[in-house]
Amino acid sequence: MRRHSAQxxxxxAVLPWLGANFWSRTGGPLMWRDYDxxxxxxxxxxxxxxxxxxxxxxxxxxxxxxxxxxxxETLCERFADFLDAHEELGMGTxxxxxxxxxxxxxxxxxxxxxxxxxxxVWMVGRQAWFASRMTRRFKxxxxxxxxxxxxxxxxxxxxxxxDPPSSDVVTAWAQAMCNAVRAAGATQPVSLGDGAxxxxxxxxxxxxxxRDTAEYVDFVGPHVYRSDTDRVRQxxxxxxxxxxxxxxxxxxVLEEFGLSTDTVSEENAAVYYRQTLHNSLLxxxxxxxxxxxxxxxxxxxxxxxxxxxxxxxxxxxxxxGAPKAPLxxxxxxxxxxxxxxxxxxxxxxxxxxxVVPAFLERGYPYSRPADRPLIFTSLHQGYVAARAADLPVxxxxxxxxxxxxxxxxxxxxxxxLTTRTRRELARRAEAGATVYLSFCSGEHxxxxxxxxxxxxxxxxxxxxxxxxxxxxxxxxxxxMTFTEDFGGLAAGDVLRFPVAGNEDSRAYxxxxxxxxxxxxxxxxxxxxxxxxxxxxxxxxxxTYPLEHMAARTARVNPEETHRLYAALAEVAGVRRPVSVxxxxxxxxxxxxxxxxxxxxxxxxxxxxxxxxxxxxGELRETGSGAAAGEIxxxxxxxxxxxxx
Numbered sequence: 001m002r003r004h005s006a007q008x009x010x011x012x013a014v015l016p017w018l019g020a021n022f023w024s025r026t027g028g029p030l031m032w033r034d035y036d037x038x039x040x041x042x043x044x045x046x047x048x049x050x051x052x053x054x055x056x057x058x059x060x061x062x063x064x065x066x067x068x069x070x071x072x073e074t075l076c077e078r079f080a081d082f083l084d085a086h087e088e089l090g091m092g093t094x095x096x097x098x099x100x101x102x103x104x105x106x107x108x109x110x111x112x113x114x115x116x117x118x119x120x121v122w123m124v125g126r127q128a129w130f131a132s133r134m135t136r137r138f139k140x141x142x143x144x145x146x147x148x149x150x151x152x153x154x155x156x157x158x159x160x161x162x163d164p165p166s167s168d169v170v171t172a173w174a175q176a177m178c179n180a181v182r183a184a185g186a187t188q189p190v191s192l193g194d195g196a197x198x199x200x201x202x203x204x205x206x207x208x209x210x211r212d213t214a215e216y217v218d219f220v221g222p223h224v225y226r227s228d229t230d231r232v233r234q235x236x237x238x239x240x241x242x243x244x245x246x247x248x249x250x251x252x253v254l255e256e257f258g259l260s261t262d263t264v265s266e267e268n269a270a271v272y273y274r275q276t277l278h279n280s281l282l283x284x285x286x287x288x289x290x291x292x293x294x295x296x297x298x299x300x301x302x303x304x305x306x307x308x309x310x311x312x313x314x315x316x317x318x319x320x321g322a323p324k325a326p327l328x329x330x331x332x333x334x335x336x337x338x339x340x341x342x343x344x345x346x347x348x349x350x351x352x353x354x355v356v357p358a359f360l361e362r363g364y365p366y367s368r369p370a371d372r373p374l375i376f377t378s379l380h381q382g383y384v385a386a387r388a389a390d391l392p393v394x395x396x397x398x399x400x401x402x403x404x405x406x407x408x409x410x411x412x413x414x415x416x417l418t419t420r421t422r423r424e425l426a427r428r429a430e431a432g433a434t435v436y437l438s439f440c441s442g443e444h445x446x447x448x449x450x451x452x453x454x455x456x457x458x459x460x461x462x463x464x465x466x467x468x469x470x471x472x473x474x475x476x477x478x479x480m481t482f483t484e485d486f487g488g489l490a491a492g493d494v495l496r497f498p499v500a501g502n503e504d505s506r507a508y509x510x511x512x513x514x515x516x517x518x519x520x521x522x523x524x525x526x527x528x529x530x531x532x533x534x535x536x537x538x539x540x541x542x543t544y545p546l547e548h549m550a551a552r553t554a555r556v557n558p559e560e561t562h563r564l565y566a567a568l569a570e571v572a573g574v575r576r577p578v579s580v581x582x583x584x585x586x587x588x589x590x591x592x593x594x595x596x597x598x599x600x601x602x603x604x605x606x607x608x609x610x611x612x613x614x615x616x617g618e619l620r621e622t623g624s625g626a627a628a629g630e631i632x633x634x635x636x637x638x639x640x641x642x643x644x
Contacts, residue, residue, distance in 0.1 A: 001353060001394045001404035004246035004284040005346035008219060008253070010189050011145040014092035015343050017253060017287035018334055019054035020047060022093070025294040025319055028302065029060050029102050035078040041085050042321055043293060050327050051334025054092040054145055056255070056289050057082065058099045062109045065130045076137060083143040092145030094289075095138065096193055097131045097177075101156035104308035117157040118165045118173045118207075128180035135184035147186060148193035148255075149177045152223065154206045170207040171216075178216040190216075193255070195223035200361045201244045203372030211361075214248040219287075221255030224276075232557035232604045233384055235275035235636075239283030240383050243395050244356070246284050253287030254280050260310040261324065270325035271636045277333045278602055278638045279387075282588045284347065290330060295319040336640050339622050340598045345590040348597075350394040351574040352386070352408035354379055355425075358398040359416045371416060374443050374505070374548065381551035381561075382412030388562035388583035388604075390576050391569050407433055408572035410565070413440035413548035417452040426458055430535030434572035438542035439509040441470050443502055450509075459541040460516030460532030463509060470507035473499050478544055479523045486519045486529075487567025495520075495560040500552040501545065509543040516541070529564075540568065558583035558604065578615040578643065585611050585633060589643065597643040598622070603633040618644045 008015055024043060027034035047055070057079075059065075064075050079095075086093050098117075100107050115123040131149065138144055150156070158164055178190050198208040201222070210220060222241050228234040242252045257276055261269050277288060295315035299305050305312045312319075316327035336342075359367055360375045386393045393410070396402045398421045409425060411417075414437055417425075429435045437459070441448050448470055456462055465471065478497040482489050489495075499506060511527055520529035522544075532539045542564075550559045562583045569576060577597070578587040584605040590598045599619060603609055610632045613619060619628040619641045628641050 001350050001396070001406050003347040003350050003392065003394050004243070004249065004252070005286065006246075006249060006251040007286045007343060008189055008251050010187070011092055012343070013090065014053040014145050016337060017054050017145070017289065018330065018337065019052045019056065019091075019288075020290045020293040020316055021256060022055035022057050022293045025296055025298070025321070028296050028299050028305070029058070029099070029107065030063070030302070032060060032063055032075045032078055035081075037081055037085065040082060041088070043317070044085055044089055044091060046317055046321055046323065047293060047327075048089045048091055050323060050331035052091070052330060054094065054289075055086070055293065056096060056148065057093045058096045058102070058151065059134060060102075060107070061097075061099050061130075062107050064134070065109055068111050068126050071130070071133055079138070080141070083138065083141045086143035087141070092143055094146040094148055095134070095144065096148040096151050097134060098127055098150040098153070101152050103304045103311045105304040106156050117153075118169050124173055124176055128176050131177055132180040132184045135181045135186045139184060139186045139188070144188055146188045147181050147190045148221070149174070149181075149190070150193045153192065153194050154197055154208060164205065165207040167205070167207050167209045167212050171209065171212040174213045175216050189218035191219050191221050192217055193221060195256070196220055196241070196245045197223070200247045201241055203360045203369075203376050205363070205369075210245065210248050214250060217250070219251040219253050220245045220248065221253045223256035224254065225257070229554035230557050231555070233380060235272070235604065236279055236384050236387060237380070238276045239279040239285070240380050242280050242283040242285045243383070246395070247397060251287065252285050253289065254285045255289050256291045257288070258291035258314050258316075258326065261313045262310040266325045270329050273326040273329040274332075274638060275602070275636060277329065278336075278600060282347070282600055282602070288333075290316055290326065293317060294321070336638075339640065340590060341592060344593045345598070348392055348577060348589045348591055350392040351406050352391055352410060352569060352572070353394040353396045353404070353406045354382060354386075355402065355409055355411045355414070355421070356395055356397045357414060357416050358418060358421075361399055367416070368444065368446065370444050371442065374413070374440070377551040378413035378440065378545075378547045381547045382410060384557055385547065385550075385559070385561035385565050386410070387586040388558050389565040389569065390579040390587045391565055391574065392576070392588060405433070408568055408574050409433060409435045410568075411435070411437040413438050413545040415440045415442050415449070415451050419453055422452045422454070422458060426534070429537040429539050432536035434538050434540060434568060436540040436542070436568050438544065438546045440545035440548050441505055441507040443505045445504055448504060448507075456514065459530060459539050460514055461511040461527075461530060461541065462514045463511050465510065470504055471510050472503075473506050473508050473544070475499055475523060478528070478549075480520045480528045481523075482520045484519050486531075487570035489563065489567045495563055497544070497546055497549060497560060498553045498556060500549045505545060505548055505552075507545075511541075511543060538571070578613050580611045580613050582609065582611060584609060587613060599641045599643050601631060601633060601639045601641070603635070603637045605633070606635050608635060609633050615643055620644055
């Protein structure tokens with residue numbers, strides 16, 4: 001299947017988008033009151049010197065729109081100068097219209113008067129009028145390379161999950177806003193700036209549906225700031241969310257990511273930027289906008305910095321304009337993009353795919369929103385394991401009836417499938433595919449166990465569950481001992497998995513084989529992995545929730561699910577163009593439109609590591625063309641090579 005790699009096409013001089021969200025250090029959100037053309041040009045110049053091509057900029061709404069029917073002309077003149085500064089440097093910017101939420105505080109125009117931003121017709125009209133007027137004023141400036149309607153509207157329109165608006169209301173609002181921009185004559189790409197925090201990505205319904213708003217926007221922009229208990233999972237978090245955000249097939253721009261250097265060391269800030277940039281590229285992102293361009297030490301007594309002090313230090317430069325470690329990482333990343341001519345590259349095709357259950361994004365009658373975090377975290381951990389196995393994977397949505405076919409279908413810790421999908425997976429196994437599922441009982445006591453029909457028939461077993469009773473895992477570590485060769489795993493090999501979960505999910509599936517053969521047993525002699533040959537393919541059942549247990553374990557990666565995935569890939573005949581014999585280094589490939597192939601090696605090791613990749617060709621250095629045999633990566637380092 002073709003993995004998502006959609007690219008923006010407008011304004012090629014600044015593509016791919018690589019930049020920073022921009023507030024000048026002279027004022028933060030109030031920069032337009034304290035606008036200093038000289039300082040702004042210095043700030044932009046520093047970004048450009050480090051390879052950045054664009055910024056995301058903001059019409060601070062209370063200032064630019066001080067009265068319902070009036071726009072501040074002085075501030076517009078300052079914004080015009082800001083655009084001129086970009087043009088002077090060969091940079092672009094993406095203006096953002098409705099900036100009422102910013103850096104831990106909401107900022108209303110004085111005239112809003114508590115009116116609802118989505119459902120009050122007059123209020124929607126004022127927003128659309130403002131967007132239309134600003135578009136007409138600036139649409140023809142060569143520095144404008146895109147538009148965003150808002151900044152994190154779910155945190156402003158109605159705060160996160162407190163009385164979220166319905167999807168039909170949000171979609172109607174999005175239609176009105178995007179139409180206002182286009183009706184004003186804009187030709188640049190438009191998106192919402194909502195953060196892609198809706199149900200298709202996170203499993204939480206905040207009213208913003210990527211599917212429903214896709215008709216009106218040109219790209220999707222995840223904002224990723226979440227934390228984790230495992231460093232490797234954290235390094236893949238943005239990439240995973242970009243994979244999920246590709247549900248509509250539109251370009252995915254990592255619109256906000258970053259960190260406050262009040263919360264990490266300089267060294268670890270560099271590591272996080274490096275890992276997020278390169279892994280999200282390999283996860284399908286084709287644009288990156290860091291949060292944000294500078295620190296604000298001189299604004300310590302202003303909101304929001306007086307009550308959110310860590311917000312002062314998200315900058316990729318410090319408050320004097322000097323580069324910080326994140327900007328140096330962005331510069332290195334810019335050089336990597338140039339070296340491969342990234343705008344003409346795409347990801348290699350995949351012979352394996354994760355199945356995303358429809359229950360993540362659809363509210364079926366009497367299904368529970370509490371199931372969705374389990375789906376998200378199990379898929380996320382499975383994605384980490386696939387990367388450790390150097391397994392190129394796509395994502396197939398059950399809600400889309402699994403478009404595209406692959407040799408290996410992965411269903412990590414999946415307890416819910418629709419009847420149609422269960423039958424379709426059986427058909428695909430008959431036709432030659434391998435279908436893998438690891439059992440999961442779920443994290444709440446309601447309807448424990450598998451929520452799809454005839455698990456027995458699909459996997460060739462007879463389950464021995466007692467009604468309503470989870471079969472607890474008593475061991476602290478699951479030992480899965482192979483009783484026969486399976487892919488690259490030999491008879492006698494033992495995989496060990498830390499056991500975790502709550503009283504409902506820390507459970508295994510007792511089965512006896514009825515047509516399946518047992519290829520691995522647990523320490524008590526019970527079936528742990530079973531294979532049923534069917535037609536030209538097979539189904540594979542793990543009786544333990546391997547990915548869920550890892551997802552609920554701190555500092556677990558690399559854990560041994562990657563060895564199982566590698567074995568499944570071998571059994572299924574999945575092609576891995578490049579592989580590395582250590583889970584601490586992940587390999588993946590981009591293909592240029594002229595046929596050249598480029599290999600990314602990304603290390604998760606805390607120490608220097610030397611590897612000798614196995615590839616379906618010869619690896620060479622991208623600059624010199626010299627043969628690359630043994631390759632040394634710095635701690636958490638990245639190398640880009642050409643595959644001949």
